[in-house]
Amino acid sequence: MTPQPDLPDPAHHDVDSMLSRKFGREVANYFSGSPLNRVSFLRADHAFISKALVHPSTSFLLFNDLAPLAHDMTKLAYATHEEIKPLIGENPFEKTEEQMIKEYNSTITLPLVLFLGLDERKKEGFEHGIYKGIPYFAVDVTPKGTIEKQANSVVEAMKAKGLKFVEGRMHMSLNAPEAAIYAQARALLDWNARNPFCGGCGQPTLSVNAGTKRVCPPTDFAELPTAQAGATTVSTTPRERASCATRRGVSNLSFPRTDPTVIMAVVSHDGKRVLLGRQKRWPDYWYSTLAGFCEPAESVEEAVRREVWEESGVLLGRVVIHSTQPWPYPANLMIGAIGQALPDGEKIHLEHDPELQDAKWVEMDDIREALLHGTSGLGEPPSEGYKEGGLRLPPKTAIANQLLAAVTGGFLDITEQSKI
Numbered sequence: 045m046t047p048q049p050d051l052p053d054p055a056h057h058d059v060d061s062m063l064s065r066k067f068g069r070e071v072a073n074y075f076s077g078s079p080l081n082r083v084s085f086l087r088a089d090h091a092f093i094s095k096a097l098v099h100p101s102t103s104f105l106l107f108n109d110l111a112p113l114a115h116d117m118t119k120l121a122y123a124t125h126e127e128i129k130p131l132i133g134e135n136p137f138e139k140t141e142e143q144m145i146k147e148y149n150s151t152i153t154l155p156l157v158l159f160l161g162l163d164e165r166k167k168e169g170f171e172h173g174i175y176k177g178i179p180y181f182a183v184d185v186t187p188k189g190t191i192e193k194q195a196n197s198v199v200e201a202m203k204a205k206g207l208k209f210v211e212g213r214m215h216m217s218l219n220a221p222e223a224a225i226y227a228q229a230r231a232l233l234d235w236n237a238r239n240p241f242c243g244g245c246g247q248p249t250l251s252v253n254a255g256t257k258r259v260c261p262p263t264d265f266a267e268l269p270t271a272q273a274g275a276t277t278v279s280t281t282p283r284e285r286a287s288c289a290t291r292r293g294v295s296n297l298s299f300p301r302t303d304p305t306v307i308m309a310v311v312s313h314d315g316k317r318v319l320l321g322r323q324k325r326w327p328d329y330w331y332s333t334l335a336g337f338c339e340p341a342e343s344v345e346e347a348v349r350r351e352v353w354e355e356s357g358v359l360l361g362r363v364v365i366h367s368t369q370p371w372p373y374p375a376n377l378m379i380g381a382i383g384q385a386l387p388d389g390e391k392i393h394l395e396h397d398p399e400l401q402d403a404k405w406v407e408m409d410d411i412r413e414a415l416l417h418g419t420s421g422l423g424e425p426p427s428e429g430y431k432e433g434g435l436r437l438p439p440k441t442a443i444a445n446q447l448l449a450a451v452t453g454g455f456l457d458i459t460e461q462s463k464i
């Protein structure tokens with residue numbers, strides 16, 4: 045079994061404050077806690093981005109079809125500017141955003157290069173005004189389009205060094221800081237890959253702002269129909285593209301999306317049991333907390349109550365938010381909550397949503413035992429000390445584990461139940 049990595053440290057966990065005394069210490073979940081300062085306001089600063097990309101200290105995290113370059117399952121590997129020049133050229137940011145839009149040609153595949161941020165813990169490197177640190181970028185080296193040959197050369201060069209692109213949907217064994225860097229890069233790469241066309245007019249879009257926005261250019265050097273005649277002849281001047289609503293006003297942008305989901309530990313009204321559910325595809329005895337997507341015009345608390353009722357038939361009263369977890373598969377933010385069942389709402393029935401194969405109330409002591417000896421990822425054997433037939437739960441890198449640890453470890457004060 046792959047060892048479970050440590051979780052990131054909560055921000056300012058050693059500082060006493062009014063809020064921490066009242067609500068407890070902040071909880072940091074896996075995929076959060078990035079060591080990078082994103083300095084997001086500098087992504088549009090052409091001088092900053094173009095200088096950061098070519099600096100000798102800069103690190104490049106490479107992805108091949110969303111698989112990150114790594115030494116092994118626990119440690120990412122980074123490339124240098126020289127190693128990726130065959131793909132991206134000397135500097136893909138040498139042109140301003142305005143120039144790129146003006147010279148846009150949708151038939152040319154541009155290498156996708158994302159700026160992730162600065163590691164300010166290592167100040168001996170890149171400097172730009174008051175900002176110092178090691179710049180981090182992510183590069184999509186997936187062989188495709190007009191850059192297939194160049195991308196293949198970079199991929200093969202990395203493999204020749206003994207590195208590998210780690211396949212698989214879940215990368216839950218990386219050390220915590222690198223897991224956060226990976227999550228940011230993967231989410232942005234996936235968003236760019238899923239949005240090659242404009243949502244307003246259906247025409248190809250261009251990635252700008254160091255990979256964090258996409259625009260619908262007004263002209264195109266490609267052989268596309270013109271707005272006037274619908275012709276497809278070659279021209280040495282850019283063709284005017286069909287009209288698009290995104291080019292009017294200030295909305296000529298497409299931003300990365302984040303889809304909120306709720307995941308909740310549901311406690312019985314007497315505070316002695318927790319509701320768990322399982323899907324048919326899961327291993328035997330493996331259960332987790334319930335979860336689902338927030339819907340439009342729905343609060344987090346409403347989403348928690350709705351999803352629990354739809355999946356299990358249980359009715360909830362008070363709902364409180366515990367912590368959140370970025371989940372880059374592809375673009376979720378998991379909002380962890382704790383809810384308490386109503387006195388007459390604890391009966392389980394699965395006649396609504398068929399998602400769950402089973403749901404049941406589990407005693408606190410059984411959950412405590414499983415947290416010690418029965419946790420694992422979905423494709424892995426249970427942890428050491430597990431007894432066959434016992435309850436199995438998600439690993440500590442999953443927010444479900446943190447929610448269960450909270451309700452069994454004193455998050456709920458039984459003497460204060462009436463306030464929950």
